[in-house]
Amino acid sequence: MDNDxxxxxxxxxxxxxxxxxxxxxxxxxxxxxxxxxxxFHSSLQKATNHHIQHVRELKLTEGSRExxxxxxxxxxxxxxxxxxxxxxxxxxxxxxxxxSTLNEFLRIxxxxxxxxxxxxxxxxxxxxxxxxxxxxxxxxxxxGIYIAFKAAKAMKSxxxxxxxxxxxxxx
Amino acid sequence: MTEVIQEYRPATLDEVKDLYRQAKAxxxxxxxxxxxxxxxxxxxxxxxEVYAELLKILER
Numbered sequence: 001m002d003n004d005x006x007x008x009x010x011x012x013x014x015x016x017x018x019x020x021x022x023x024x025x026x027x028x029x030x031x032x033x034x035x036x037x038x039x040f041h042s043s044l045q046k047a048t049n050h051h052i053q054h055v056r057e058l059k060l061t062e063g064s065r066e067x068x069x070x071x072x073x074x075x076x077x078x079x080x081x082x083x084x085x086x087x088x089x090x091x092x093x094x095x096x097x098x099x100s101t102l103n104e105f106l107r108i109x110x111x112x113x114x115x116x117x118x119x120x121x122x123x124x125x126x127x128x129x130x131x132x133x134x135x136x137x138x139x140x141x142x143x144g145i146y147i148a149f150k151a152a153k154a155m156k157s158x159x160x161x162x163x164x165x166x167x168x169x170x171x
Numbered sequence: 172m173t174e175v176i177q178e179y180r181p182a183t184l185d186e187v188k189d190l191y192r193q194a195k196a197x198x199x200x201x202x203x204x205x206x207x208x209x210x211x212x213x214x215x216x217x218x219x220e221v222y223a224e225l226l227k228i229l230e231r
Contacts, residue, residue, distance in 0.1 A: 004191065011182060040181075053204070057205055066215040066217055108221050
């Protein structure tokens, strides 16, 4: 797999959903688009830097770059920078665009066309916006977004699951 | 730090490649900042099904 293609396509789909959200919410002024563009690209840069640090510090073996991580982190940094400029209105668009992107990928690979329902997506959105407000004790950030979808992807039927003792993650 | 793109569009494949190249170069010589808890054998991966969809997104 081509890792750069994974990232490029992931952020392209995020951008498409973001554009739809901005149109839907009538947030189409030249100034908004300029600021969204700047925030979108600087957030991709931050997410890239974070990815490199993440792989080094966790000593990760990269089979391939993981699109749930790259999109989750990009969305978080994007929502953070848009929130600084505009508060929740436009940050919320970014969050919903990100969740739609991740949910679309989830639906492709989860069994039986499964994905997160609207109520759960709304809850995740609310938790992210709480974190930005800031009401961190009621919030989740970049890794929380990732693990919501990673966990959903990893769900197995209890019939297929063989319980095993958990390994300690301590060094 | 690279100059941030100002255009209202997603990044291109070449721009993404550049970001990773620069980030790798930037952090290569830095000390590891921290040693987080991590389970053995942790890997990154995107599934074949999602990868196929990502290629379609890139082509359109």
